[in-house]
Amino acid sequence: MSGGFETLEEEFEQEKTPAGYEDRIGARDYPVWAALVHQMQALSMPDQICTGKPYPIRGMMALGLNHRIFPDSDRFREALGKLDFFVDFDLFLTDTAKMADVVLPACSSFEREEIKTYPGGFTKYYTPVIEPLYDSRNDARILQDLAKRMKFDDELLCGGYRRCIEHIFQHTGYDIGELEASPLPVKAKGLQPYRPLAYLEQGCKTPSGKLELYSEIIAVNGKEKGLEPLPKWYEPFTRPSKEWPFLLLAGVRIPNAIHTQLHKASWPRALRPDAMADISLADAKRMGIVLGDEICLYNQFGSITVKANPTGLVEEGQVYMYHGYAEADVSKLLSLQDTDPYSGFPAYKSASCNIRKVKGNAQ
Amino acid sequence: MKMIFDLDMEKCVACGACAVACMDQNDIWPNQGQTPFRHVGIVNPLPAQEGGALTVLSLGCMHCDNAPCIQACPVGCLFKDEMNLTVYDNTRCIGCHSCAMACPYGAPTYREDGRMYKCDGCAQRQKNGMVPACVRVCPTGALTCQSEESYLENKRAASIRKILQNNR
Ligand code: SF4
Ligand code: SF4
Ligand code: SF4
Numbered sequence: 001m002s003g004g005f006e007t008l009e010e011e012f013e014q015e016k017t018p019a020g021y022e023d024r025i026g027a028r029d030y031p032v033w034a035a036l037v038h039q040m041q042a043l044s045m046p047d048q049i050c051t052g053k054p055y056p057i058r059g060m061m062a063l064g065l066n067h068r069i070f071p072d073s074d075r076f077r078e079a080l081g082k083l084d085f086f087v088d089f090d091l092f093l094t095d096t097a098k099m100a101d102v103v104l105p106a107c108s109s110f111e112r113e114e115i116k117t118y119p120g121g122f123t124k125y126y127t128p129v130i131e132p133l134y135d136s137r138n139d140a141r142i143l144q145d146l147a148k149r150m151k152f153d154d155e156l157l158c159g160g161y162r163r164c165i166e167h168i169f170q171h172t173g174y175d176i177g178e179l180e181a182s183p184l185p186v187k188a189k190g191l192q193p194y195r196p197l198a199y200l201e202q203g204c205k206t207p208s209g210k211l212e213l214y215s216e217i218i219a220v221n222g223k224e225k226g227l228e229p230l231p232k233w234y235e236p237f238t239r240p241s242k243e244w245p246f247l248l249l250a251g252v253r254i255p256n257a258i259h260t261q262l263h264k265a266s267w268p269r270a271l272r273p274d275a276m277a278d279i280s281l282a283d284a285k286r287m288g289i290v291l292g293d294e295i296c297l298y299n300q301f302g303s304i305t306v307k308a309n310p311t312g313l314v315e316e317g318q319v320y321m322y323h324g325y326a327e328a329d330v331s332k333l334l335s336l337q338d339t340d341p342y343s344g345f346p347a348y349k350s351a352s353c354n355i356r357k358v359k360g361n362a363q
Numbered sequence: 364m365k366m367i368f369d370l371d372m373e374k375c376v377a378c379g380a381c382a383v384a385c386m387d388q389n390d391i392w393p394n395q396g397q398t399p400f401r402h403v404g405i406v407n408p409l410p411a412q413e414g415g416a417l418t419v420l421s422l423g424c425m426h427c428d429n430a431p432c433i434q435a436c437p438v439g440c441l442f443k444d445e446m447n448l449t450v451y452d453n454t455r456c457i458g459c460h461s462c463a464m465a466c467p468y469g470a471p472t473y474r475e476d477g478r479m480y481k482c483d484g485c486a487q488r489q490k491n492g493m494v495p496a497c498v499r500v501c502p503t504g505a506l507t508c509q510s511e512e513s514y515l516e517n518k519r520a521a522s523i524r525k526i527l528q529n530n531r
Binding site for chain 1: 382392
């Protein structure tokens with residue numbers, strides 16, 4: 001629905017479920033998430049692999065998995081090591097990919113097609129700029145070929161990307177060939193102009209059809225876990241204290257790295273070559289820390305050593321540390337237990353830590 | 364025609380696109396120890412201006428008038444071309460770093476071969492009717508390279524706009 005018109009994207013995701021299908025991973029830990037999202041909750045995966053409960057996981061096929069963005073990344077790594085068989089697709093030979101039995105080199109988005117919808121009813125069919133380089137391949141193509149080779153009873157998946165797109169867009173009035181030929185985004189046909197509050201006429205997508213403050217879904221699914229159907233304030237998991245005076249924000253991003261995806265690409269990496277923690281000017285002054293000094297961030301879970309970047313962009317009492325550095329993995333300072341009980345999302349922005357100056361910079 | 368590089372600091376958002384375009388244009392490989400010709404940064408207010416605003420900027424060679432680097436080079440590697448760009452021929456470079464010491468902006472860089480490399484204003488592109496790579500890619504229009512004439516005209520227009528705005 002992202003473009004303002006209905007596609008069959010959600011139905012497509014649910015079209016086939018594997019035979020002998022049990023509860024999705026994490027469905028028991030996060031029943032509210034499971035009721036709303038048709039995916040597993042990956043946060044439960046390390047425990048399930050290590051304990052075999054509620055059922056064992058022996059193999060995994062992952063697309064661009066990076067264990068370093070999960071809290072307590074060492075635990076995730078340990079779990080990956082316990083798998084009998086692990087296949088990973090990636091653009092780069094990441095530390096996660098190095099653990100895989102088979103690594104399939106995925107091509108970049110410049111080397112493959114992709115269809116995207118945009119708000120306002122626009123759709124763009126991106127065509128590849130160049131053919132995939134070296135042995136790399138379009139990941140959708142790899143999935144298709146695997147499905148065919150393994151003789152999956154799944155006509156759409158075996159049919160490939162274009163076949164799936166035609167299926168998903170069948171009721172939209174778009175001609176996929178026309179879309180592909182158009183250099184510009186194409187507006188959907190017969191789109192009704194937006195009318196404020198129109199969605200209230202059909203009712204909201206809630207059990208009561210109303211805009212709910214008291215969530216029926218949480219009341220029903222979260223009962224066993226004691227989750228509150230009404231909004232409730234929870235304290236941060238590790239509130240900054242005397243021992244851990246800094247609020248640690250690990251869920252921040254370097255735009256040029258696109259989360260952690262381009263950490264290994266040399267040009268964007270050159271814009272910020274070192275693993276650096278951003279701290280406030282006031283804290284830096286108080287602690288005698290200047291740009292480039294080596295500092296240690298530590299708490300009860302672990303410690304990392306990085307360079308300091310005092311900046312006016314950060315408030316006093318906060319530390320911004322970015323994900324995905326092999327040499328300074330901030331996820332080691334986060335606990336896998338500290339997750340939002342409703343969604344299962346990690347507490348990237350409500351951990352705490354302390355800072356110690358290790359070494360002044362040489363200049 | 365004299366060309367002038369200009370950065371409108373009210374428009375620059377420190378996205379870094381110019382620096383990446385420059386590395387692409389000039390085949391600079393930072394992972395092999397090469398230093399980029401253009402740097403983008405967010406500069407904190409000076410201690411004296413505590414609580415002052417942050418400055419974002421993109422900095423490369425300024426192609427200065429009376430460029431001090433040119434005068435500093437003992438073997439005459441650096442010179443001005445017909446667009447007033449500070450260009451160079453480093454075949455005679457002895458790697459003495461005199462240009463870097465003279466340059467107020469830290470523009471000259473050095474590589475493993477001991478020679479100096481720097482921004483040449485994308486002189487080849489400009490001679491062939493193209494704008495410099497960094498200018499072409501700038502999404503906000505902050506970075507420009509214009510003829511002296513149009514630069515001065517735009518500057519006058521901007522001052523007039525400012526005066527009018529302030530007197531509203
Ligand atoms: S290298 Fe430095 S001194 Fe020479 S023209 Fe460029 S900015 Fe000016
Ligand atoms: S003018 Fe060319 S060489 Fe100079 S900074 Fe821009 S892209 Fe780099
Ligand atoms: S591309 Fe433009 S906006 Fe981005 S950093 Fe460079 S000058 Fe600033």
